[in-house]
Amino acid sequence: MASAPVRNPLVGFALAILSAVLLSAVAGFASTFVPYLEFRIFSLGVALCGIGALAGRKTYLGTLGFMGAYLGSFLGFYVAEVLFWVRPGVDILLLALGLALAAGLGGWVTGKIGVAKLERAAQFAPGIRRCSSCGARVGTSAHKCWSCKATLTY
Numbered sequence: 001m002a003s004a005p006v007r008n009p010l011v012g013f014a015l016a017i018l019s020a021v022l023l024s025a026v027a028g029f030a031s032t033f034v035p036y037l038e039f040r041i042f043s044l045g046v047a048l049c050g051i052g053a054l055a056g057r058k059t060y061l062g063t064l065g066f067m068g069a070y071l072g073s074f075l076g077f078y079v080a081e082v083l084f085w086v087r088p089g090v091d092i093l094l095l096a097l098g099l100a101l102a103a104g105l106g107g108w109v110t111g112k113i114g115v116a117k118l119e120r121a122a123q124f125a126p127g128i129r130r131c132s133s134c135g136a137r138v139g140t141s142a143h144k145c146w147s148c149k150a151t152l153t154y
């Protein structure tokens with residue numbers, strides 16, 4: 001029980017935010033080298049979706065992947081805009097919100113895939129389902145962990 005093989009969802013959530021902040025700040029900075037604003041926004045949208053997808057892989061819940069990627073990339077990207085963008089000619093707050101949504105979608109998709117994987121794993125190994133926060137063995141139909149009282153989400 002001490003060395004749980006499954007990561008705590010909240011740790012994954014924090015990791016997702018953190019990686020989204022860092023990656024989107026880098027993307028925001030790198031985008032200052034893209035000449036046209038329209039092209040810059042387009043490439044940022046693609047880049048942030050990918051960033052969100054990467055960040056979402058840290059979590060295995062679709063909603064957490066979405067929230068983590070959205071919050072993280074909004075923060076990171078907005079800071080990069082304020083620091084590095086020279087008179088972009090658009091509302092950078094709105095732009096950050098919109099592009100963070102692209103990242104959130106990416107995070108949501110990979111978060112969902114993570115859930116599907118876990119569900120498949122649980123199917124193939126009935127009886128060795130484990131609590132996602134403490135790793136204790138729980139029944140296949142249990143909704144709450146007997147050990148740490150965490151709500152079992154898959």
Ligand SMILES: [Zn+2]
Pocket residue numbers: 131132133134135136145146147148149150
């Ligand atoms: Zn537990």
